[in-house]
Amino acid sequence: MAELRFDTKKIKAGYSPLDNNLAISPPIYQTAAYDFKSTEHAQNLFTYKEAGYLYTRVGNPTVNYFAERVKALDGAKNVVAVGSGMAAISYTLLNLAVGGGTILASPYVYGGTIDAFDRLFPEFGVNIKLTDAILDPEKLDAEITDDVKAIYVESISNPNAYLLDIDAISEVAHKHGVPVVVDNTLATPYLYRPLEHGADIVVYSATKALTGHGNLIAGLILDNGDMSLYTKERYPQFYKPIVMLGGKSPADIFPDNFFIFRAILVYLNLLGAALSPQDAYLGIIGLETLSERVSKQSKNAAKIAAYLESSPAVEWVRHPSLASYKFKELADKHLTNGGGGVLSFGIKGTPEQEAEFLNNIKLFHYHVNLGDARSLIVDSPNTTHSELTEDEFKLAEIPRNLIRISAGLEDADDLIEDLEQAFKAAGLL
Numbered sequence: 001m002a003e004l005r006f007d008t009k010k011i012k013a014g015y016s017p018l019d020n021n022l023a024i025s026p027p028i029y030q031t032a033a034y035d036f037k038s039t040e041h042a043q044n045l046f047t048y049k050e051a052g053y054l055y056t057r058v059g060n061p062t063v064n065y066f067a068e069r070v071k072a073l074d075g076a077k078n079v080v081a082v083g084s085g086m087a088a089i090s091y092t093l094l095n096l097a098v099g100g101g102t103i104l105a106s107p108y109v110y111g112g113t114i115d116a117f118d119r120l121f122p123e124f125g126v127n128i129k130l131t132d133a134i135l136d137p138e139k140l141d142a143e144i145t146d147d148v149k150a151i152y153v154e155s156i157s158n159p160n161a162y163l164l165d166i167d168a169i170s171e172v173a174h175k176h177g178v179p180v181v182v183d184n185t186l187a188t189p190y191l192y193r194p195l196e197h198g199a200d201i202v203v204y205s206a207t208k209a210l211t212g213h214g215n216l217i218a219g220l221i222l223d224n225g226d227m228s229l230y231t232k233e234r235y236p237q238f239y240k241p242i243v244m245l246g247g248k249s250p251a252d253i254f255p256d257n258f259f260i261f262r263a264i265l266v267y268l269n270l271l272g273a274a275l276s277p278q279d280a281y282l283g284i285i286g287l288e289t290l291s292e293r294v295s296k297q298s299k300n301a302a303k304i305a306a307y308l309e310s311s312p313a314v315e316w317v318r319h320p321s322l323a324s325y326k327f328k329e330l331a332d333k334h335l336t337n338g339g340g341g342v343l344s345f346g347i348k349g350t351p352e353q354e355a356e357f358l359n360n361i362k363l364f365h366y367h368v369n370l371g372d373a374r375s376l377i378v379d380s381p382n383t384t385h386s387e388l389t390e391d392e393f394k395l396a397e398i399p400r401n402l403i404r405i406s407a408g409l410e411d412a413d414d415l416i417e418d419l420e421q422a423f424k425a426a427g428l429l
């Protein structure tokens, strides 16, 4: 059969009823462990001579079905699902930079990621350098020194909805033998597939639009299967013998998949943020409507953005659908399925009026998630990004009056009327 198209894969990929008593909906394998058939079977599983399940912290069929489906949607070669987006990000970057080194990172990223950059990675001897050179490949080229282990970016950024030129960034990074890691949470593979643009590793918070119902926490790490970038000189961790592997190294055991294999062996296994089979099941159900949800969210966000741009209560608006969008040319070229559900804007008023506005919103939920079926609104500088320093706010181009919206699946006109009445209640109209 020919390669299936995206919308067929999101229903079918990675799961076969034939392997599961013909059940059309994937069973939830609610088990902590799996019996060994014999001592030989146990030894084979432990030394990776034979594939199979052993213990749910490091592998579970339901979790695997979920991971395999996203792998198919992203066109990836290898995948592992983990317990959260933060686990996916931290396991990935530790796996690349363990033992020291620098990660060059986009300043236009999720607040929790910046928090990890400031507080977690230095504890492991990993230095993170936020750089706006990410917008300028020539400048970036000059910043990739010998101790750089990865470039880290978000494809569509949180909360600004900036869109980066992954093709150009990857070209420069590869010249130096350095992989590009893309957090594709806001875009989802429906809007953008980083591996098709030269990226090497993709991470997700599957908590957000990927699964889309605000009912689980999950993350994924995917890669393109090209292990040639991970040289012995720059990444010796993949070539070090491990006693448990009978003295072999991750690269010896899985020459085409040692990046994710080591992430499982060391970080998922020992730091332990495993995804539960229940949550993986909910994730699979969520994926079945990925295109329909993200398409409608993009349309609703575009309608709301246009309304906001025309409102005298609003100072500025950022969304890929707008003619005023900072990366319009890139958006027109790459975001052909829509601009995504996330937009941001600044109100034309005092901080007290902003608070009045938020306290009068009725339909939007006021909380920190995004990508949900429900529309969400949040004052990012005071909440999701409150851990940023003054310098980081400036570098990230997050004005103090920024309000982030994640458009849901309601009728856009009801959402717009809700914003209008809240502007009026705050004396902005």
Ligand SMILES: *Cc1c(COP(=O)(O)O)cnc(C)c1O
Residues within 6 Å of the ligand: 084, 085, 086, 087, 110, 112, 113, 154, 158, 183, 185, 186, 204, 205, 206, 207, 208, 217, 218, 219, 370
């Ligand atoms: C939410 C989010 C994360 C963190 O994911 P969790 O599942 O909450 O751990 C990472 N990156 C982006 C862009 C996010 O929006």
